[in-house]
Amino acid sequence: MLVTGGAGFIGANFVRRMVPRRPDIDVTVVDSLNYAASRANLAPVEDRIEFAHGSIADAGLADRLVKDADIVVNFAAESHNDHSLADPRPFLESNVIGIWNLLEAARKHRTRLHHVSTDEVFGELSLDDPGRFDEQARYNPSSPYSATKASADLLVRAWARSFGVEATISNCSNNYGPLQHVEKFIPRQITNILLGVKPKLYGTGRNVRDWIHVDDHNAAVEAIIDRGRAGETYLIGAECEAANLTIVQTLLTIMGKPGDWFDFVPDRPGHDLRYAIDPSKIRGELGWRPRYRNLEEGLEATVAWYSGHRAAWEGAKAAAERRYEAIGR
Ligand code: NAD
Numbered sequence: 001m002l003v004t005g006g007a008g009f010i011g012a013n014f015v016r017r018m019v020p021r022r023p024d025i026d027v028t029v030v031d032s033l034n035y036a037a038s039r040a041n042l043a044p045v046e047d048r049i050e051f052a053h054g055s056i057a058d059a060g061l062a063d064r065l066v067k068d069a070d071i072v073v074n075f076a077a078e079s080h081n082d083h084s085l086a087d088p089r090p091f092l093e094s095n096v097i098g099i100w101n102l103l104e105a106a107r108k109h110r111t112r113l114h115h116v117s118t119d120e121v122f123g124e125l126s127l128d129d130p131g132r133f134d135e136q137a138r139y140n141p142s143s144p145y146s147a148t149k150a151s152a153d154l155l156v157r158a159w160a161r162s163f164g165v166e167a168t169i170s171n172c173s174n175n176y177g178p179l180q181h182v183e184k185f186i187p188r189q190i191t192n193i194l195l196g197v198k199p200k201l202y203g204t205g206r207n208v209r210d211w212i213h214v215d216d217h218n219a220a221v222e223a224i225i226d227r228g229r230a231g232e233t234y235l236i237g238a239e240c241e242a243a244n245l246t247i248v249q250t251l252l253t254i255m256g257k258p259g260d261w262f263d264f265v266p267d268r269p270g271h272d273l274r275y276a277i278d279p280s281k282i283r284g285e286l287g288w289r290p291r292y293r294n295l296e297e298g299l300e301a302t303v304a305w306y307s308g309h310r311a312a313w314e315g316a317k318a319a320a321e322r323r324y325e326a327i328g329r
């Protein structure tokens with residue numbers, strides 16, 4: 001199994017899940033080790049995997065690695081919306097050229113591919129819309145990040161239909177949990193509070209995200225690899241919608257701070273209002289169920305992880321906050 005982006009948040013959690021559970025599978029990780037990656041994320045399984053340092057935007061490298069694999073699981077991507085607004089080029093290179101290279105190699109070597117995508121490809125729902133995204137939702141991305149993820153999904157579908165590549169796609173909602181980079185919403189606020197800095201809410205704080213623990217996302221990806229049907233798309237979500245303000249107030253309660261101890265900062269341009277996933281298909285077809293159904297419980301575990309693993313994030317924190325300062329958020 002070739003796992004791309006396996007030194008990042010979700011990919012590293014996936015590799016750390018699969019290696020002990022599936023000793024029958026030889027895992028190779030390829031990662032370009034960008035600012036969000038860390039080799040230390042793979043330390044617990046380091047002696048049981050192969051690691052290749054390089055980019056999937058390098059067609060020759062992608063071809064060589066895919067040739068030796070039975071299945072590719074593609075987590076590699078530039079993943080932060082705010083960066084995509086400041087400098088879209090790396091998003092096009094990793095998220096579009098990268099998947100194109102993997103698809104060409106998968107076509108040539110007849111390798112199966114699972115592509116990990118996001119609910120952001122469907123754009124936003126309004127706050128009072130009773131609807132949620134399902135597998136028939138229209139593609140309508142808002143940011144350069146989500147436009148590159150949407151492009152990747154469409155390329156996967158085209159290579160499956162036109163060239164018979166055996167591919168599956170999953171579109172998951174917002175993840176949280178151990179190893180997430182401190183630039184992302186939940187770890188940014190937890191680490192701010194730990195350092196005595198107020199949480200920062202974009203705009204009104206009313207934007208809604210549908211949160212899922214990273215272990216539940218990866219259990220769903222494993223179910224698709226084991227039992228998913230080629231050519232199909234599966235949406236993954238734990239039905240845990242919450243406004244950003246509610247998340248901050250829950251963290252403040254867990255961490256013993258007053259409920260109004262936060263700052264509003266200028267909004268993200270083009271900020272999607274709400275995402276929500278209807279996970280009926282993956283529940284019904286593959287029998288997947290999330291383990292974390294209670295967001296407060298998942299956040300408590302995540303606060304405990306960041307409190308107990310300062311060395312994992314302290315270095316990245318200062319750099320991430322300098323980047324936020326430069327854009328006034
Ligand atoms: P992350 O930024 O923490 O990790 C991405 C990893 O990919 C990093 O290790 C990075 O070095 C690597 N990478 C980037 N470009 C590469 C390239 N060209 N070649 C090789 N490696 C490269 O992101 P994440 O949150 O772990 O997201 C993983 C995947 O899941 C992404 O495809 C993302 O779009 C998707 N996703 C994320 C979420 C979320 O909430 N974080 C939700 C749904 C889907």
Ligand code: TDX
Binds near residue numbers: 207
């Ligand atoms: O400091 C902050 N304050 C704040 O209010 C940050 C960093 C974010 N926000 C808001 C913006 C969003 O409404 O919190 C919400 C979540 O923000 P992000 O963590 O940046 O995530 P989002 O933009 O929703 O995208 C995430 O989920 C889908 C991942 O970064 C993507 O990779 C994934 O595809």
